[in-house]
Amino acid sequence: MGPSKQASVGIDPLVVDGLRVGYDDVTIIDELNLVVRKGALTILVGANGCGKSTLLMAMARILRPASGHVLLDGKDIHRVATRDVARTLGLLPQGPLAPDGLTVRELVAQGRFPHQSLLRQWTEADEAAVNAAMATAQVVELADRTVDSLSGGQRQRCWIAMALAQETDLILLDEPTTFLDLKVQVDVMNLLADLAHSAGRTLVVVLHELSLAAAYADTLVMMKAGRIVCSGTPDAVFTAPNIKAVFDLDAHVLRDPTSGRLFCMPTRGMPARSAIVSAMAIA
Amino acid sequence: MTSSPPQSSVAQTGRWLGLPLAMGLVGAALCLNIAIGAKLVPLDVILTALTARDPANFSHTIIWDLRLPRALIAILVGASLSVAGALMQGVTRNPLAEPSILGLMAGASFAVVIGLGLLGLADNASIPLMAAGGALGAAGLVYLISRWVPGGATPLTLTLSGAVVTAFLGALTSVAFLLRENAFDSYRVWLSGSLAGRDMSLLLTAGPLLVIALVLSIGLARQITALAMGEAVAQALGVRTFWLKAQLLVCVVALTAGSVALAGPLGFVGLVIPHAVRLFTGADYRWIVPYAAVVGAGYLLLVDATARVLFRPAEISTGIVTALIGAPIFIYLIWRRVR
Numbered sequence: 343m344g345p346s347k348q349a350s351v352g353i354d355p356l357v358v359d360g361l362r363v364g365y366d367d368v369t370i371i372d373e374l375n376l377v378v379r380k381g382a383l384t385i386l387v388g389a390n391g392c393g394k395s396t397l398l399m400a401m402a403r404i405l406r407p408a409s410g411h412v413l414l415d416g417k418d419i420h421r422v423a424t425r426d427v428a429r430t431l432g433l434l435p436q437g438p439l440a441p442d443g444l445t446v447r448e449l450v451a452q453g454r455f456p457h458q459s460l461l462r463q464w465t466e467a468d469e470a471a472v473n474a475a476m477a478t479a480q481v482v483e484l485a486d487r488t489v490d491s492l493s494g495g496q497r498q499r500c501w502i503a504m505a506l507a508q509e510t511d512l513i514l515l516d517e518p519t520t521f522l523d524l525k526v527q528v529d530v531m532n533l534l535a536d537l538a539h540s541a542g543r544t545l546v547v548v549l550h551e552l553s554l555a556a557a558y559a560d561t562l563v564m565m566k567a568g569r570i571v572c573s574g575t576p577d578a579v580f581t582a583p584n585i586k587a588v589f590d591l592d593a594h595v596l597r598d599p600t601s602g603r604l605f606c607m608p609t610r611g612m613p614a615r616s617a618i619v620s621a622m623a624i625a
Numbered sequence: 626m627t628s629s630p631p632q633s634s635v636a637q638t639g640r641w642l643g644l645p646l647a648m649g650l651v652g653a654a655l656c657l658n659i660a661i662g663a664k665l666v667p668l669d670v671i672l673t674a675l676t677a678r679d680p681a682n683f684s685h686t687i688i689w690d691l692r693l694p695r696a697l698i699a700i701l702v703g704a705s706l707s708v709a710g711a712l713m714q715g716v717t718r719n720p721l722a723e724p725s726i727l728g729l730m731a732g733a734s735f736a737v738v739i740g741l742g743l744l745g746l747a748d749n750a751s752i753p754l755m756a757a758g759g760a761l762g763a764a765g766l767v768y769l770i771s772r773w774v775p776g777g778a779t780p781l782t783l784t785l786s787g788a789v790v791t792a793f794l795g796a797l798t799s800v801a802f803l804l805r806e807n808a809f810d811s812y813r814v815w816l817s818g819s820l821a822g823r824d825m826s827l828l829l830t831a832g833p834l835l836v837i838a839l840v841l842s843i844g845l846a847r848q849i850t851a852l853a854m855g856e857a858v859a860q861a862l863g864v865r866t867f868w869l870k871a872q873l874l875v876c877v878v879a880l881t882a883g884s885v886a887l888a889g890p891l892g893f894v895g896l897v898i899p900h901a902v903r904l905f906t907g908a909d910y911r912w913i914v915p916y917a918a919v920v921g922a923g924y925l926l927l928v929d930a931t932a933r934v935l936f937r938p939a940e941i942s943t944g945i946v947t948a949l950i951g952a953p954i955f956i957y958l959i960w961r962r963v964r
Contacts, residue, residue: 399857402857402860402861403860404856404857404860404861424860424863424864424865425863427863428861428862428863429863431861432861433857433858433860433861434858434861435855435857435858435861438854438855438857438858439718439854439855440854440908441715441718441850441853441854441908442720442908443903443907443908444850444907444908444909445907445908448850448907448908448909449854452850452851452854452862453862455847455851455862455863455864456862456863458847488907488908508862
């Protein structure tokens with residue numbers, strides 16, 4: 343299973359150019375520029391309300407910008423037909439809900455929607471795409487269960503399988519690991535990284551968990567108040583001063599000696615572990 | 626009807642086989658409905674009457690002039706109200722949504738009574754149009770009220786404002802009825818729905834309207850499943866959600882208006898049937914919508930037959946029977962959701 347279409351060489355799959363987005367009178371994102379690299383895992387982080395989800399929705403053509411453009415394969419995304427966008431770009435919004443009683447296979451099959459019409463019916467290719475997506479997301483054994491009967495992690499894998507069955511070059515995900523156990527979060531992130539690095543998909547992910555973002559991102563985008571504060575490889579941008587600037591959080595950035603990946607440990611207000619131990623000894 | 630992803634499971638085969646089976650049961654219900662009445666007509670007479678009509682035969686005349694049109698109305702209205710309910714539940718993601726609960730039916734009935742009684746518009750073309758205007762107006766009113774209350778348009782506020790609008794328009798309809806009782810006496814059907822003594826010539830205008838709306842609804846069914854997963858998911862899958870919702874609104878209004886024009890306000894059909902159908906089809910609207918049409922048609926045929934025999938020779942309104950069956954199911958659905 344591979345991307346259904348090859349973007350022309352040299353054109354970045356998704357470019358945000360001078361974007362301004364808001365709801366009613368409130369501007370959420372102002373004059374934002376971003377280039378999403380092909381075949382890479384781009385992760386957006388920032389404090390609650392910084393506009394990272396809004397940015398993702400605008401990039402997915404769900405929100406219409408007040409000004410500026412989102413370019414999909416070099417074309418203004420709002421000038422591309424809804425169905426054509428859906429064949430190029432898939433989106434998994436935050437906390438999606440399946441109707442009661444929908445089975446996993448039925449949910450994943452929804453991903454074939456943009457490839458079907460009243461005249462063009464279910465084909466072998468659709469069947470193959472659904473089976474491959476379910477295998478990749480490891481939900482084959484859940485196929486006939488209903489989505490509402492699954493655990494959070496299983497459910498999230500089903501939704502990812504639906505996005506995979508869409509066979510788009512680009513996949514945008516809004517907080518796909520929220521409310522999951524750490525082990526399941528890591529499973530999901532491994533799956534996403536593999537999609538980018540082995541299958542050549544381009545992924546943009548909004549993430550809450552900072553250390554997970556730093557560990558997995560090819561490009562880490564740090565946002566604050568509707569603007570991008572810094573963006574680049576985690577090695578370049580995941581620094582204590584940037585974390586302080588973006589989250590107002592005092593933290594040490596450390597490197598895992600085995601994997602070489604960065605993670606952060608908040609400092610201010612935390613008593614040293616030795617102090618706790620001695621306090622317990624006295625008690 | 627569109628094909629669906631094949632499944633290894635038995636359920637998939639069952640869903641394909643179930644549809645002709647259900648249609649066969651509707652055929653049986655149709656014969657039963659025609660047979661039952663003040664004069665019981667044997668099955669072989671019905672079949673002869675349908676295949677080779679003898680104008681001199683009294684039973685044949687009863688079947689062709691009275692019972693068959695009435696049964697046709699039951700089929701059309703049963704299918705339409707069930708499909709309207711299924712569409713509304715899909716688009717609002719509210720399991721309690723259906724034309725009578727969200728006020729559309731009261732709006733349609735009110736508009737028809739006002740149009741007939743005060744404006745004197747009694748022709749076959751005007752009645753469905755007035756009903757459509759009333760249904761659309763009531764839908765808009767219910768939506769605006771639920772938007773305006775704190776918390777916005779949630780399933781709960783929509784259901785409550787639907788109940789309020791239904792009660793209010795029902796009261797106005799009753800007042801108009803009392804003020805001009807003589808003029809309105811033949812319009813009693815618009816207080817509580819009934820299939821008895823309906824004007825068959827209305828079938829010529831309301832019938833095609835309902836058939837077109839039913840076909841369009843079945844055509845849209847595929848997109849409703851995507852829409853039921855949320856606006857953002859549906860758009861990301863390539864559904865033009867605004868355009869789809871506009872089409873669905875037109876379908877729901879047409880289905881409700883045509884049904885009210887033919888049979889008055891028959892409550893709860895749109896609630897009971899889609900939920901019953903889901904037990905068999907699952908949550909995919911590609912199956913729910915066509916099944917709702919077939920099962921709804923059979924349901925109303927049986928309800929109508931029951932209404933005629935329950936207290937024979939007296940006949941109770943069809944609308945009373947649908948409410949008697951529907952209200953407990955409404956309570957059950959709320960109980961299951963709150964639990």
